[in-house]
Structure formats: C-alpha cells, structure tokens
Amino acid sequence: MKDTKDKNGTDFKGFAGHSVTLSNKVDDEITRIGRGTPAGEYLRRYWQPVFISSDLTELPVAIKILGEELVLFRDKSGQLGLVHKHCPHRQASLEFGICREKGIQCCYHGWHYDVDGTLIEVPGQPTATADMIKNKVRLGAYPTFEFKGLIFAYLGPIDEKPEFPIYDSLEFEDMEMVPYKAPFNCNWLQVLDAIVDPIHTAFLHSNMSRQQFSVGFGEVGQMDFFERDNWILGCNTRRVGDNVWFRINEVVLPNFTQAGAAFRADGTKQIYYGRSSFSRWVVPIDDETTICYAWANFGKRGDPQAYNTPEGPELIEQGEVFDRPYEERQRFPADREACEGMGAINIHKNEHLVRSDRGVAMMRQRIRKQIRTVISGNQPYLASKIAGMPIPTYGGDSVLSIPKNEKGDDASLLSKLAHEFVDIQFQVDGKSEQQRIKIVTAGLKEMQSRHNSKIK
Ligand code: FES
Numbered sequence: 001m002k003d004t005k006d007k008n009g010t011d012f013k014g015f016a017g018h019s020v021t022l023s024n025k026v027d028d029e030i031t032r033i034g035r036g037t038p039a040g041e042y043l044r045r046y047w048q049p050v051f052i053s054s055d056l057t058e059l060p061v062a063i064k065i066l067g068e069e070l071v072l073f074r075d076k077s078g079q080l081g082l083v084h085k086h087c088p089h090r091q092a093s094l095e096f097g098i099c100r101e102k103g104i105q106c107c108y109h110g111w112h113y114d115v116d117g118t119l120i121e122v123p124g125q126p127t128a129t130a131d132m133i134k135n136k137v138r139l140g141a142y143p144t145f146e147f148k149g150l151i152f153a154y155l156g157p158i159d160e161k162p163e164f165p166i167y168d169s170l171e172f173e174d175m176e177m178v179p180y181k182a183p184f185n186c187n188w189l190q191v192l193d194a195i196v197d198p199i200h201t202a203f204l205h206s207n208m209s210r211q212q213f214s215v216g217f218g219e220v221g222q223m224d225f226f227e228r229d230n231w232i233l234g235c236n237t238r239r240v241g242d243n244v245w246f247r248i249n250e251v252v253l254p255n256f257t258q259a260g261a262a263f264r265a266d267g268t269k270q271i272y273y274g275r276s277s278f279s280r281w282v283v284p285i286d287d288e289t290t291i292c293y294a295w296a297n298f299g300k301r302g303d304p305q306a307y308n309t310p311e312g313p314e315l316i317e318q319g320e321v322f323d324r325p326y327e328e329r330q331r332f333p334a335d336r337e338a339c340e341g342m343g344a345i346n347i348h349k350n351e352h353l354v355r356s357d358r359g360v361a362m363m364r365q366r367i368r369k370q371i372r373t374v375i376s377g378n379q380p381y382l383a384s385k386i387a388g389m390p391i392p393t394y395g396g397d398s399v400l401s402i403p404k405n406e407k408g409d410d411a412s413l414l415s416k417l418a419h420e421f422v423d424i425q426f427q428v429d430g431k432s433e434q435q436r437i438k439i440v441t442a443g444l445k446e447m448q449s450r451h452n453s454k455i456k
C-alpha cells in the first residue's frame with residue numbers, strides 16, 4: 001500500500017473524494033411523470049389540484065401539469081375548461097384564445113371549442129367542409145372539479161375516472177380552509193418524501209436552522225410507522241415532561257399529505273384529537289418542478305388564526321417564506337433548500353437510508369408496487385373504494401398526560417402508546433366526524449388513565 005503521509009507526517013488516507021463513486025442513474029420508474037411513463041400513468045389515475053380558483057381571471061392561462069402543456073379557462077357561462085395547449089388546426093396556443101359564452105375560440109382562425117374539447121364552430125369554411133372537420137377533429141380536454149377554492153383535474157383514461165375523493169378533513173366545520181400553493185424546483189418524490197421523514201423536523205426545522213415551528217419540535221422523540229392500503233402514517237411521539245405528544249404525518253397514496261399543527265402544538269398542553277394543519281397534494285409540474293397545492297387549516301384543532309396571513313401558509317408548509325435572499329436561505333434553510341439541494345431529481349442509489357428512514361423506504365416501495373399494478377392493467381388502490389366517503393384521515397396532534405414509568409424504558413413506552421393511539425383512530429373509520437371526536441377523545445382519556453394507574 002502506498003504511503004499516504006506527507007513529509008510532515010500528516011496522513012491523508014481518509015480523503016475519499018476520488019474513491020467514493022456516485023451514481024448518476026435516476027430511479028425513472030418512480031420519479032418520471034410524463035405521459036406514458038410508469039409513475040406518470042399511475043398519478044393520472046387520481047384527481048390532482050392544478051390551480052387556485054381566485055388566481056383564474058377572465059383570461060385563459062397556460063399551465064403545465066404532469067409534464068403536459070395545457071390551457072385552463074373559465075368560459076362566460078362559468079364552466080371550467082382544461083384543454084391541450086395547442087389548437088388542433090395549426091397549433092396556435094389557446095392561452096391567446098377568447099373565452100366565449102360556451103367554451104373558447106382560437107385567436108388565429110376562430111375555431112371554437114366547448115369545454116369538453118368538442119369542435120363547435122369552424123368559421124370561414126363552407127358548411128359541408130365545416131361539418132366534416134367538426135366530425136373529425138377534437139381538442140384534447142380533461143374533466144375538472146372545483147372545490148373550496150381549488151381547481152382539480154383528472155388527466156387519466158376517461159373510463160377509469162374515479163369519484164372526486166372527499167377526505168373527512170375537507171369537511172371539518174370548525175376549521176377555516178385557506179388555499180395556497182408552494183413551488184419547488186425539483187422532482188415531486190423528494191418533496192413527498194419529507195412527509196414520511198418526521199425526524200427532519202427536529203433537525204432542519206429546529207436544531208440546524210432556527211426554531212421554525214413550536215419549540216417542542218427540537219426533540220427527536222420516538223418514530224413509528226404504519227401502513228395499510230393507500231395510507232402511510234409516521235407517528236412521532238415525544239416526551240414533554242409528564243406529557244406525551246403524538247404527531248401523525250400521513251400520506252394517502254399517491255400524493256395527498258397531512259400533518260399535525262406547526263405552531264399550535266408543542267406538547268405542553270393537553271389536546272385530545274387535534275387534526276391536520278394542512279391538506280396538501282404534491283403535484284408534479286414536470287420531472288424537475290413541483291407545486292404543492294393545499295389548504296392551510298385554521299381553527300382550534302389546526303393552526304392558530306394568527307397565522308392566517310399572506311405568509312402564514314408558507315410558514316406552516318416549511319417554517320420560512322419561499323422567496324427570500326440566497327444568504328438567508330443558507331443561514332436558515334427549510335424544506336425548499338433541503339429538497340431542491342438534492343438536485344433536480346434525487347439519485348436514490350447515492351443515499352444511505354437508516355432506521356429513521358423507514359417511512360421513506362416504505363412509501364417508495366408501496367408507490368413502486370402500485371405503479372406496477374397500473375402498468376400490468378389493474379386498478380390501483382382508491383381510498384374511497386376501500387374506506388368509503390368521507391375518507392378517514394389521521395394527520396394531527398394529541399397530547400396526553402402520561403408520566404414516565406421509572407421502572408421501564410420510556411422509548412418502548414412511547415412506542416407502545418403510539419400503537420394504541422393509532423389503533424384507537426383506526427377503530428372509528430366509517431363514523432361521522434362528530435362520532436369520531438367523541439369516541440377518539442373517550443378512547444384517549446381511557447388510555448391515559450389506564451397507563452397512569454399502572455404507573456402508580
Ligand atoms: S390555429 Fe387555431 S384556428 Fe387555426
């Protein structure tokens with residue numbers, strides 16, 4: 001072996017820049033989302049949010065979703081249209097089209113399309129020719145659905161279109177839902193991964209940057225992961241004095257995410273059954289760009305109304321506003337910096353996953369399986385078919401008073417409690433929200449007094 005010491009005796013043996021090799025092979029199967037790609041076809045089986053209603057004016061707008069160039073518009077009768085960007089005649093962009101009482105008219109030669117893509121008028125042509133063209137030509141269009149200030153679209157095969165999924169959290173009467181969007185310049189999967197990587201809140205959002213959420217987030221806590229059908233849950237259970245703080249992050253596959261409060265909860269005050277502070281979809285724009293479309297949920301069981309400001313949803317999303325000077329981003333990094341810093345598409349082969357990354361591994365594996373299900377011609381999981389509607393969700397915080405058992409190991413106690421906590425919530429699937437609040441609260445109180453009597 002060659003001598004790695006210099007003439008002063010300093011040994012450079014550990015410098016591995018030249019010997020550590022890095023892959024440049026992207027995990028195409030689960031990252032790339034264009035039309036015809038495995039992940040792209042999988043994601044197209046679900047309704048995706050594509051725009052915020054209040055941002056849509058009387059003019060059409062060019063948007064990109066799942067790598068497709070599209071135009072979104074509202075015709076004069078109020079109907080939404082989401083169509084291929086280019087007019088089938090000679091490919092002018094319909095973003096320069098004119099919204100009519102019914103549909104949109106291309107600016108170049110006036111071909112007029114309904115919101116479903118039917119060609120309804122071909123001006124300047126003899127009637128017989130126009131009729132023949134109308135029978136032959138169709139503009140590509142996708143179904144849309146508007147709900148509480150977000151516009152959704154279904155980009156998949158039309159005979160596979162599922163019902164729009166109403167999650168229970170979209171109907172909470174005690175929460176104010178405020179639509180927002182958060183853009184990331186990177187692949188969708190690395191943005192989605194963060195939700196099943198709850199340990200990062202202790203580092204990125206607390207100890208490595210500045211305190212971006214409540215103080216209690218600085219504690220690593222116990223991490224337990226749960227999976228069934230479409231759901232992946234990560235329960236982060238922290239000890240805060242005599243209290244136990246449960247915080248569930250959840251993904252409903254393929255890309256719907258929720259988590260507990262960013263600012264209301266810190267483990268110091270009892271909370272029975274707090275619910276998610278945001279309901280959010282991680283939507284691929286193209287392979288290297290992502291937008292999270294979401295509602296921030298304000299109210300007693302979400303984040304405080306004090307954060308219902310223009311910047312508030314961004315602070316809930318990632319602890320910092322998105323648009324800020326580069327130097328500040330370096331000093332106080334948040335999710336945007338962590339996710340985008342991985343590169344346009346994170347190369348999984350270069351990662352070293354550890355025990356606390358179980359949620360990430362679990363989710364990617366489940367996504368891969370679902371992708372293969374679709375590719376082999378079968379139906380992927382649909383939460384609405386499995387659990388009925390409204391679809392139960394679990395993201396949120398609860399804080400119980402259960403002191404340490406001095407005789408036992410606290411980490412095992414926290415893990416045991418996390419399992420009981422999740423089980424109590426699974427048992428109320430299918431019940432109304434009012435019944436769930438009652439049953440879960442009673443279950444948590446019972447769990448608390450049972451453990452406390454064991455400790456005494
Ligand atoms: S290009 Fe649209 S009508 Fe001709």
Ligand SMILES: [Fe+2]
Pocket residue numbers: 194200201204205317318335
């Ligand atoms: Fe984060």
